[in-house]
Amino acid sequence: MGIENTRRFEVLPNPTNGEFKIIVNKISDSEILSLTIIDVKGNVVYNNANFTTQNFDFGQYAKGIYMVQLNSSVGYKNSKRVSLVD
Numbered sequence: 001m002g003i004e005n006t007r008r009f010e011v012l013p014n015p016t017n018g019e020f021k022i023i024v025n026k027i028s029d030s031e032i033l034s035l036t037i038i039d040v041k042g043n044v045v046y047n048n049a050n051f052t053t054q055n056f057d058f059g060q061y062a063k064g065i066y067m068v069q070l071n072s073s074v075g076y077k078n079s080k081r082v083s084l085v086d
Contacts, residue, residue, distance in 0.1 A: 008078075009070050015083035018059030022068065024052065032073040037066050037082075058084055 010023040024033055035051035038044055045061065048054075051070075058066070061084060069079040 008076065009080065011068055011080050011082045014080075015085045016058075017086065018061070018084060019055070019057050020082060021055045022051075022053065024070065027072075027074055027076075030073075034071045036069045036071075038069065039066055040064055 008025045008027075012021050012023065014020065022035065024035075026033065032049075033051045034049045035046070036044055036048075037046035039062070045066070046056075063084045063086060066082050066084065067079055068082055069077075071077050
Protein backbone atom coordinates (compact mmCIF):
# COMPACT_ATOMS: atom_id res chain seq x y z
CA MET A 1 0.00 0.00 0.00
CA GLY A 2 2.64 2.81 -0.12
CA ILE A 3 3.30 6.17 1.49
CA GLU A 4 0.04 7.65 0.18
CA ASN A 5 -2.00 5.35 2.45
CA THR A 6 -0.01 6.12 5.61
CA ARG A 7 -1.60 9.60 5.67
CA ARG A 8 -5.09 8.08 5.94
CA PHE A 9 -4.76 7.00 9.57
CA GLU A 10 -3.43 9.06 12.49
CA VAL A 11 -3.50 8.74 16.28
CA LEU A 12 -3.11 12.12 18.00
CA PRO A 13 -1.55 12.86 20.42
CA ASN A 14 0.71 9.89 20.81
CA PRO A 15 1.88 9.23 23.51
CA THR A 16 -1.24 10.23 25.41
CA ASN A 17 -2.46 10.50 28.99
CA GLY A 18 -5.67 8.74 27.96
CA GLU A 19 -7.47 11.14 25.62
CA PHE A 20 -6.69 10.78 21.93
CA LYS A 21 -8.28 11.06 18.53
CA ILE A 22 -8.10 8.61 15.66
CA ILE A 23 -8.34 10.44 12.36
CA VAL A 24 -9.18 8.48 9.22
CA ASN A 25 -9.51 9.78 5.66
CA LYS A 26 -11.75 7.56 3.55
CA ILE A 27 -11.08 6.98 -0.14
CA SER A 28 -14.83 7.14 -0.89
CA ASP A 29 -18.13 7.46 0.94
CA SER A 30 -18.86 3.79 0.21
CA GLU A 31 -15.67 2.62 1.94
CA ILE A 32 -16.36 0.78 5.21
CA LEU A 33 -13.69 0.88 7.89
CA SER A 34 -13.33 -1.40 10.89
CA LEU A 35 -11.19 -0.42 13.85
CA THR A 36 -9.89 -2.64 16.64
CA ILE A 37 -7.79 -1.64 19.66
CA ILE A 38 -5.85 -4.44 21.38
CA ASP A 39 -3.88 -4.38 24.64
CA VAL A 40 -0.44 -5.97 25.09
CA LYS A 41 -2.04 -9.21 26.34
CA GLY A 42 -3.96 -9.58 23.08
CA ASN A 43 -7.36 -8.61 24.55
CA VAL A 44 -9.65 -6.59 22.29
CA VAL A 45 -10.59 -3.49 24.29
CA TYR A 46 -12.47 -1.72 21.47
CA ASN A 47 -14.01 -2.91 18.21
CA ASN A 48 -16.13 -0.99 15.71
CA ALA A 49 -17.11 -2.49 12.36
CA ASN A 50 -18.23 0.86 10.87
CA PHE A 51 -15.67 3.34 12.13
CA THR A 52 -15.29 7.06 11.41
CA THR A 53 -12.96 9.64 12.98
CA GLN A 54 -13.55 9.60 16.72
CA ASN A 55 -12.28 10.85 20.09
CA PHE A 56 -11.36 8.32 22.77
CA ASP A 57 -10.87 8.51 26.52
CA PHE A 58 -8.77 5.58 27.70
CA GLY A 59 -8.00 7.15 31.09
CA GLN A 60 -9.55 4.14 32.87
CA TYR A 61 -7.33 1.64 31.04
CA ALA A 62 -3.93 0.46 32.26
CA LYS A 63 -0.93 2.49 31.15
CA GLY A 64 1.07 0.82 28.41
CA ILE A 65 1.05 0.17 24.69
CA TYR A 66 -2.06 -0.57 22.65
CA MET A 67 -2.23 -1.64 19.02
CA VAL A 68 -4.75 0.19 16.83
CA GLN A 69 -5.70 -1.81 13.73
CA LEU A 70 -7.62 -0.38 10.79
CA ASN A 71 -9.08 -2.47 7.98
CA SER A 72 -10.91 -1.14 4.94
CA SER A 73 -13.45 -2.68 2.59
CA VAL A 74 -11.19 -1.58 -0.30
CA GLY A 75 -8.23 -3.63 0.92
CA TYR A 76 -6.33 -1.05 3.00
CA LYS A 77 -4.85 -2.46 6.22
CA ASN A 78 -2.64 -0.73 8.74
CA SER A 79 -1.80 -0.74 12.41
CA LYS A 80 -0.22 1.76 14.75
CA ARG A 81 0.79 1.77 18.39
CA VAL A 82 -0.58 4.21 20.91
CA SER A 83 1.21 4.67 24.24
CA LEU A 84 -0.80 5.45 27.38
CA VAL A 85 1.40 7.31 29.88
CA ASP A 86 0.90 9.25 33.13
